[in-house]
Amino acid sequence: MFTQSFQEQLEQAKRLPPLPEDYQFQTLEFFDQHGVILGLINGEYVEEHSRSHDYEPWYLGVFLDGELAFCAVGSQIVLNRLENMVAVQQQLGLIQ
Structure with missing residues (x-):
């Protein structure tokens, strides 16, 4: 379940x-x-928090300059504002 704040950002x-x-x-x-x-x-890396190698997040959000640009819940993409940014999508493994 999303926090209220994240749900508002997503909407x-x-x-x-x-x-x-x-x-x-x-x-x-x-x-x-x-x-x-x-x-x-x-x-440059400014923050990194490791997860176990078998960890599967409930959701993944990507923020660019403080704006929510991508969100997936499990394997379902619920937001993709990166669709025009082919190079970024390739780097993130969203497309080949």
Whole structure:
């Protein structure tokens, strides 16, 4: 179950358009139901929290510059504002 705050961010992000193909982000953050997994600023790791190798998150959220850009619940994608950003999707393993 999402926290109320995350649910609100998700609903708000669903109303926003996809990010532009040439969008240059400064911060990239990965979250799951336990909090931050990985945070990068200008390509440098600033925060990293390991999970066990067999850990499967209930959901995964990706924030770019503080904006929710992607969310998957299990294997179901519920938000993808990265659809124009082919290179980013390839790096994240969302497409080949």
